[in-house]
Amino acid sequence: MVAVHLFSPRRVVVGLAGCVLAATMATPPAAGAPAASAFLQEHAKDRVTWEAWGEAAFQRAKTENRPLYVHVGFFTNELSRAMDRQSFANADAAKYLNDNFVCVLVDRDQQPEIAALFRAYLHDVKQLDGWPLNLWLTPELKPIEGATYLPPSEEWGKPGLNNVAKQVAGAWQADAAAQRQKAAEALTALANAEKPTAPNPGDATARQHATSYNLDAWKAKFDATNGGFGDPPKRLEPELLRALLRDTATRDLALTTLRAMADGAIRDPLDGGFFHQSIDAAWRVPYLQKLASDQARIALAFLDAAKLDHDPRFAAAARGALQFAATELRDGAHGFIGGEDASREAQGYYFWTVADVTAAVGPAHAAAVAQALGIDEKGNIPDDAYSSVTTAQKSIPYRAKPFDPATDAADSELRGKLAAARAQRGTLRRDTAAPAAVQGLLLQALSSAAVELHDAKLRTAAEQTLAYVRGTLIAPDASLRRIAGSTTAAAPADYASVIAGLHAYAANLGDKAATTVANALQTRLDRDYFDATAGRYFAVPATGKAGWPRVHVPTPLPGESPAPETTMLALLRAEHAPSDELNVRENALLAEAKDATDDARGDLLLALMK
Numbered sequence: 049m050v051a052v053h054l055f056s057p058r059r060v061v062v063g064l065a066g067c068v069l070a071a072t073m074a075t076p077p078a079a080g081a082p083a084a085s086a087f088l089q090e091h092a093k094d095r096v097t098w099e100a101w102g103e104a105a106f107q108r109a110k111t112e113n114r115p116l117y118v119h120v121g122f123f124t125n126e127l128s129r130a131m132d133r134q135s136f137a138n139a140d141a142a143k144y145l146n147d148n149f150v151c152v153l154v155d156r157d158q159q160p161e162i163a164a165l166f167r168a169y170l171h172d173v174k175q176l177d178g179w180p181l182n183l184w185l186t187p188e189l190k191p192i193e194g195a196t197y198l199p200p201s202e203e204w205g206k207p208g209l210n211n212v213a214k215q216v217a218g219a220w221q222a223d224a225a226a227q228r229q230k231a232a233e234a235l236t237a238l239a240n241a242e243k244p245t246a247p248n249p250g251d252a253t254a255r256q257h258a259t260s261y262n263l264d265a266w267k268a269k270f271d272a273t274n275g276g277f278g279d280p281p282k283r284l285e286p287e288l289l290r291a292l293l294r295d296t297a298t299r300d301l302a303l304t305t306l307r308a309m310a311d312g313a314i315r316d317p318l319d320g321g322f323f324h325q326s327i328d329a330a331w332r333v334p335y336l337q338k339l340a341s342d343q344a345r346i347a348l349a350f351l352d353a354a355k356l357d358h359d360p361r362f363a364a365a366a367r368g369a370l371q372f373a374a375t376e377l378r379d380g381a382h383g384f385i386g387g388e389d390a391s392r393e394a395q396g397y398y399f400w401t402v403a404d405v406t407a408a409v410g411p412a413h414a415a416a417v418a419q420a421l422g423i424d425e426k427g428n429i430p431d432d433a434y435s436s437v438t439t440a441q442k443s444i445p446y447r448a449k450p451f452d453p454a455t456d457a458a459d460s461e462l463r464g465k466l467a468a469a470r471a472q473r474g475t476l477r478r479d480t481a482a483p484a485a486v487q488g489l490l491l492q493a494l495s496s497a498a499v500e501l502h503d504a505k506l507r508t509a510a511e512q513t514l515a516y517v518r519g520t521l522i523a524p525d526a527s528l529r530r531i532a533g534s535t536t537a538a539a540p541a542d543y544a545s546v547i548a549g550l551h552a553y554a555a556n557l558g559d560k561a562a563t564t565v566a567n568a569l570q571t572r573l574d575r576d577y578f579d580a581t582a583g584r585y586f587a588v589p590a591t592g593k594a595g596w597p598r599v600h601v602p603t604p605l606p607g608e609s610p611a612p613e614t615t616m617l618a619l620l621r622a623e624h625a626p627s628d629e630l631n632v633r634e635n636a637l638l639a640e641a642k643d644a645t646d647d648a649r650g651d652l653l654l655a656l657m658k
Contacts, residue, residue: 288650320368386479
């Protein structure tokens with residue numbers, strides 16, 4: 049299928065690669081037989097003999113009395129890709145894994161119920177968080193050992209994959225009964241960790257205290273020179289910026305950061321899309337990955353800024369991010385793919401020399417265009433910025449001259465020539481299927497921008513997205529599918545995001561039917577996932593077949609960025625919770641904020657300030 053282009057021509061884009069048939073969430077971790085996603089296809093070349101998560105692998109482990117080694121990753125995760133390059137393609141490492149374990153590969157986005165259970169084990173029992181997940185299980189599917197990213201060998205005090213694998217295999221061969229006992233104790237510890245009690249109601253100033261604490265924590269991390277917060281890599285932090293905009297004492301911090309991002313290389317001046325993060329402090333060296341969810345989230349932050357400040361960069365940046373998503377990240381059915389990635393083999397796709405500019409726009413315009421985009425003969429990329437490609441005399445474009453709406457419009461034709469020339473360099477890796485959460489985020493951002501920017505094309509994109517969500521993701525019983533064309537049930541974050549998108553669409557475009565659908569989804573979400581005692585959501589709707597306890601959506605550890613599901617659920621319970629449950633949700637939210645450390649969470653802060 050060919051993507052629908054609403055705004056500007058680019059390369060022809062292949063749409064959804066195929067449907068996914070995965071395990072239902074009724075009894076996770078359940079067996080499934082997903083079709084090969086982009087993530088699974090990339091691992092087809094591995095020397096490791098991967099099996100699908102399902103009865104065939106489970107039976108083999110029991111018959112051969114071997115532990116299972118399970119790797120859970122996803123398409124755009126660099127550390128999962130690093131393990132693929134470093135270990136899974138290595139003949140010796142692969143042979144050891146194949147000889148000692150039943151090796152199972154899981155796509156997080158296709159089988160979220162499995163990923164949620166294993167992440168809860170790492171989070172609550174091992175005190176680890178992040179992706180990918182590496183677990184060793186008994187043949188009865190109980191956890192012996194686990195880790196997040198593992199390098200091929202020991203480095204910087206972090207254990208290597210080979211070392212951990214040999215320790216697990218040796219311990220199993222020496223005393224399998226002891227390892228089964230260890231696994232049973234781990235599940236007991238997980239069950240105990242997953243029994244939160246209802247937080248005590250706070251006093252009248254609890255919200256104010258929690259808000260002040262989180263605001264102070266972020267103010268202390270502000271980079272007054274470059275904008276942004278903390279040391280690089282610098283993430284977009286859209287929810288944080290939206291929260292800071294709501295307080296007059298922190299508004300300038302957010303506006304300064306948004307201006308820096310609008311002018312920096314983290315925003316692609318050729319197509320308007322935002323990269324996922326900046327490797328450096330000054331927003332000049334982006335991590336070369338553009339995610340559909342990021343375009344929606346940062347657009348909402350720029351829209352908030354545009355309401356408070358008349359700097360034309362804000363509206364332009366919001367429009368550009370959403371135009372990029374609606375033009376380049378659509379599938380053939382008006383939904384969105386997950387994103388584009390050039391972080392390894394295709395890094396040179398985004399690099400320019402002065403000669404490249406001259407060839408694209410002609411000698412009459414080359415000098416002016418190169419100067420406006422910070423491209424010079426010496427290049428602007430630090431030598432150590434990217435490891436897999438030569439960067440000498442090459443540049444990453446950014447807005448090197450002050451933004452002027454009039455000249456920006458006049459220069460758009462020349463930037464279009466550069467974009468067209470760049471498109472001829474080849475194709476980027478594309479995450480061809482995106483969870484429902486991504487569709488909900490874009491529905492919210494597109495409908496908001498359509499009204500606030502008076503943009504008819506964005507309104508059309510919002511209408512198409514609504515039709516896609518209602519027609520392919522929502523079932524007649526108000527259950528939500530994870531991915532279009534799949535039998536995989538949606539995760540709580542998917543519900544939360546789609547509910548927020550439907551409410552925004554109804555408010556912005558006056559569609560009362562969208563509110564009705566949102567309320568039905570809310571009822572289904574709370575019936576299947578909400579823990580009224582703790583004021584939190586379960587990550588899966590039922591106890592696992594393998595005796596795993598029912599687990600909640602994990603909260604980030606100190607120093608870890610909030611996961612998308614945590615962000616969406618925090619905002620959901622602040623905005624759209626049923627009135628009879630507001631108190632318990634409010635108390636749980638305040639408890640999370642109270643437990644925050646110096647690494648306060650922007651999503652919690654935004655929820656507190658709603």
